[in-house]
Amino acid sequence: MTATTATSNRTTASTGGTPALVVVAHGSRDPRALSTVRALLDRVRALRPALPVHLGHIELNEPLLPDTLTALGDGEAVLVPLLLTRGHHVRRDIPDLAAAPARTRVAAPLGPHxxxxxxxxxxxxxxxxxxxxxxxxxxxxxxxxxxxxxxxxxxxxxxxxxxxxxxxxxxxxxxxxxxxxxxxxxxxxxxxxxxxxxxxxxxxxxxxxxxxxxxAAPWIASAPLGTHPSMAHLLLHRYDRALGADGEENAPKGARGESTCGSAAWARPATTEPALAR
CATH class of the missing domain: 3.40.50.1400 (Rossmann fold)
Structure with missing residues (x-):
């Protein structure tokens, strides 16, 4: 990451005192994954133009999450995992990577919802x-x-x-x-x-x-979730819930009455698992 990019990110993160949304993706060797995630973040920005939205990866792709957090400096940030369950990455890797910044909190994963x-x-x-x-x-x-x-x-x-x-x-x-x-x-x-x-x-x-x-599908197989509009709404919903916003009143259609496991989480798993190649 260049010094110019880091300076720009610090400026954006501090604008208006709004905590930045950092979408935390796993990372993949498939180049389609990175382009898909970037397009999804563009959807999020279109839904809430005043919100600073950044990307950080756990592994395999840049920017890595520690680099994104370093670029944010002292700005407050909410980390929303672009992950669908409470697996090892959500329960250990992301909190470990976010442990140093004092003004960072971790939202729940996207599923179930x-x-x-x-x-x-x-x-x-x-x-x-x-x-x-x-x-x-x-x-x-x-x-x-x-x-x-x-x-x-x-x-x-x-x-x-x-x-x-x-x-x-x-x-x-x-x-x-x-x-x-x-x-x-x-x-x-x-x-x-x-x-x-x-x-x-x-x-x-x-x-x-x-x-x-x-x-393995004997009939039809659906495409990955990708840039579907509901995914962008769900990222924002998790961000709002982590900040303690009134999720029931402000949630998009489909978000009310959710089954979830909490908002901001620093839980540790009882067991560990190896990183999965993607």
Whole structure:
């Protein structure tokens, strides 16, 4: 990061005393992921032009989160994970990386939440999901996976919310670190008589896990969540909740009555897990 960029970020972060929103992405070797995340941040900026919005990565891509926080200087910031469950990165890596700045807080991950289900449903519809599915339809909710029990709980809750929305069985499955795998879940649903099994891509951006999961679909597979408008609204909702804003009154449609696990979090996991290659 150049000195000019750092100075510009410090100026932006302190404008009007508004805490900056720092979106924390995992990072990926797939170049499509970075361009997707940047486009999503542009959507967030369009929704709230006065809010300073920055990007920081846990690994693999620049800017890395510590560099983003250094550039913000003494400015207050809310870190919103662009992650969907309470896995190792949310519960340990991000708090560790944000431990030094005194004016930083960490928001909850994006799932489970009705706005996340909005995006999942929309992506399935784009892929060919019918308006009125029949008894032979079912969905595998493909997620990255984690050894953290809380992460699997969150994915299961998202699957339950999506099942209620679609009116069909939705089985959570994982690309790594947990079972069932996506192919195993597909086979189980097929054995139960479901001839139209779709794979819903519960990934924020394109990458290896999303590609592998889609390849296991016997029928249709949805695209990653990407720049869907509900994702931009959800990032802002998590930011507001972390600041203690009145989320119920100001939340966009779909955000009220959410099932979540708190706003700002510094929790530590009971177990650790290796970093997952993306």
């Amino acid at each position: 009705p706005l996340l289900v909005d995006a999942l449903h929309a992506r399935l519809t784009e892929a060919g999901w019918p308006a009125h599915p029949g008894p032979d339809h079912a969905v595998v909710l493909a997620s990255a996976g984690s050894r953290a029990p809380a992460s699997r709980t969150d994915t299961s809750r998202t699957a339950a919310l999506l099942a209620a929305r679609l009116g069909v069985p939705v089985v959570p499955a994982y690309a790594s670190a947990a079972t069932p795998t996506v192919p195993e879940a597909v086979r189980a649903l097929t054995a139960r008589g479901h001839r139209r099994v779709a794979v819903a891509s519960c990934f924020t951006a394109p990458g290896r896990f999303a590609t592998q999961s889609a390849a």
